[in-house]
Amino acid sequence: MKKDILLKAGYKYDFNRALYINRDAKKAFSLEFVDDNSEGELAQRIRETNGTAWKFYFNADPSEGVRRELERVLG
Numbered sequence: 001m002k003k004d005i006l007l008k009a010g011y012k013y014d015f016n017r018a019l020y021i022n023r024d025a026k027k028a029f030s031l032e033f034v035d036d037n038s039e040g041e042l043a044q045r046i047r048e049t050n051g052t053a054w055k056f057y058f059n060a061d062p063s064e065g066v067r068r069e070l071e072r073v074l075g
Helices: 002-008 031-036 039-047 064-074
Strands: 012-014 019-022 027-030 055-057
Touching: 002 012, 002 031, 002 039, 019 031, 027 031, 027 039
Parallel strands: 027 055
Antiparallel strands: 012 019, 019 027
């Protein structure tokens, strides 16, 4: 199950933002992205390295303002 893949990889669901977030990996997956992609796709994205910047997996890229706000509140 997709949720289990994310939870086992250290992601926590944030109800306020409808995101699965892993602060250590600096990655966040929108609920829509999770629903619309396969388990294999999720596992591949979890394994990707992204350096020191936050990586957001949404069906459509967030606006620059939304990205900045998410980076600010997520740390």
